[in-house]
Amino acid sequence: MxxxxxxxxxxxxxxxxxxxxxxxxxxxxxxxxxxxxxxxxxxxxxxxxxxxxxxxxxxxxxxxxxxxxxxxxxxxxxxxxxxxxxxxxxxxxxxxxxxxxxxxxxxxxxxxxxxxxxxxxxxxxxxxxxxxxxxxxxxxxxxxxxxxxxxxxxxxxxxxxxxxxxxxxxxxxxxxxxxxxxxxxxxKNPPKVDTSKKVSFSQMLGLDALKLLGDKNFLVFFVSSILICIPLAFYYQNANPFLVEVGLQNPTGMMTIGQISEILFMLLLPYFFKKFGFKNTILIAMLAWTLRYFLFAYGNAGEFTFLLILGIGLHGICYDFFFVSGQIYTDSKAGETYKSAAQGLITLATYGIGMLIGFWVAGKITDMYLNVDGSHGWDTIWIYPAGFAFLVFLLFAVLFKNEKIAYKS
Structure with a gap:
């Protein structure tokens, strides 16, 4: 190139x-x-x-x-x-x-x-x-x-x-x-599919990748991917309003710490993947989500500002260790036949089904703890995604069986 x-x-x-x-x-x-x-x-x-x-x-x-x-x-x-x-x-x-x-x-x-x-x-x-x-x-x-x-x-x-x-x-x-x-x-990126060849509707949409769900480990990963995106939606939907409401200075700029950590942990991912394996790397990500929301629950813009900063900084572990590891795992399970379709299936599970449920749940819970003065009971709100992420952690730890995944660095 x-x-x-x-x-x-x-x-x-x-x-x-x-x-x-x-x-x-x-x-x-x-x-x-x-x-x-x-x-x-x-x-x-x-x-x-x-x-x-x-x-x-x-x-x-x-x-x-x-x-x-x-x-x-x-x-x-x-x-x-x-x-x-x-x-x-x-x-x-x-x-x-x-x-x-x-x-x-x-x-x-x-x-x-x-x-x-x-x-x-x-x-x-x-x-x-x-x-x-x-x-x-x-x-x-x-x-x-x-x-x-x-x-x-x-x-x-x-x-x-x-x-x-x-x-x-x-x-x-x-x-x-x-x-x-x-x-x-x-x-130029011309289409590579030969339109003269008959292709089924399900093949066009990559639905053939659904066959991967017959593998018990992949099914556990697929369901866990949907479930873990429910607490993730709380971050996307509530983090900025929360930081603004508690009075953190330059909240949007401070949230870029999460993307900076994303770059750092992307570089560290190969080491964790080889050292601890796929299952443990995913479990570390799930625990990081749990910890992040507890830090938000007990942090403030005063003497405990550092808790908010740590919570934002965990984004690299939360995102890279789960999503990127998951993409590698999916690629290895799919093989040559379903590579693209399998990645699309996981995207549908996470950004589609998981977050769709998560945004709805986050909205309902946030409205439950709306005070008469327009403020929110954030310390209670953040406990919900923390607890849910921990339950997903336990589910994955018990049901997913260890298997070796080749990582290409």
Whole structure:
């Protein structure tokens, strides 16, 4: 892969996750503080990510893989997304905002697979080359958070009270338009499926990967993946509003500590994987989720600020040790026949089913502990996902049988 192509792919990844990080992190705070949405309505808005993940295989399997170049579809989706992000920027009520965010996430979630597809198609050895391109995506998310908190102060108390958080959607809209245009300059990625050959509907959607559920260990992992995403949804939906409410300075910028730790633990993952094995690595991730929520329950923006920082910093272990390890495990179980379909199946289980349930549960529990003055009983709210993550830990520890998985570094 030459320098020009590597640079193009790195810019693509940077913009892809810069766009997502520009508005998704602060959406809960924006909805609650600026357009008067309830926790239940906020849960509905976050669950659009799950609906997008559920519908993504239709876009990829029926369109991208069969009829049009991946980079062209990527460009069109981001140009349409830019228009919807601008409409979200102009929204002043939840009833107006919700259809736009739903439409946007249905367009955006397929692009996560498309950018990977575009990158993989240009690489001779993705196991060695992909991580050096993908890391720019994490950097894009970090930069977005730093800009919101430290450059424009949109998430400061005065910024929130003045309604400046809506500017995050404008920033995302401009970035999406840039990536939309830039996508048409990317290397060509024509469809590889021979449309003259008869293929079943289930094959197009990757449903053949469901055969993997016949393996007891994979079934335990699949169910655990759904269940662990229920407490994960609490973080995505509630972390920023929680940090704002307790008075942590520059909350969005502080949350980028999680992405910085993600880079660190991505580098440490091969060591843990080889030293402790797949099962123990997954169990470490589940315990980290439990610990994170206990730290949030007992932390504050005063003398126990360090507990909040530690909780945010555990994101690298929570995300990398579970999701990346899970992708490696899934790849090893699937073999050559179902590689892509199997990864899509796990994405459907986690970002789709698991988080869809999780966002609904998080909204219900958050509303249960809403005080009359508009504040929340966060110390109690965070105990729920902590306890649930620990139950999933016990389930996986008992039911999953140890097996050796080859890790390609």
């Amino acid at each position: 030459n320098t020009k192509v590597r640079t193009q792919l790195s810019v693509m990844m940077f913009l892809e996750f810069f766009i997502w990080g520009s508005w998704f992190v602060t959406m809960g705070t924006f909805l609650g503080n600026n357009i008067g949405a309830s926790s239940g309505q906020t849960a509905m808005a976050f669950s659009t990510q799950s609906w997008g993940a559920i519908l993504a295989p239709f876009v990829i399997g029926l369109i991208a893989d069969r009829y049009f170049n991946a980079e062209r579809i990527l460009g069109i989706l981001h140009l349409l997304g830019a228009a919807l992000l601008y409409l979200m920027y102009c929204s002043s009520s939840f009833d107006v905002f919700y259809p736009y965010v739903l439409g946007y996430m249905i367009l955006f979630m397929p692009t996560l697979a498309l950018v990977n597809s575009v990158a993989f198609n240009q690489m001779k050895d993705p196991t060695k080359e992909f991580s050096f391109v993908r890391v720019f995506g994490t950097l894009g998310w970090i930069v977005a958070g730093l800009i919101i908190s430290y450059a424009f102060h949109w998430d400061s108390p005065s910024g929130i009270s003045e309604g400046m958080l809506k500017n995050t959607y404008l920033m995302a809209a401009i970035s999406s338009a840039i990536l939309g245009v830039f996508s048409f300059t990317l290397p």
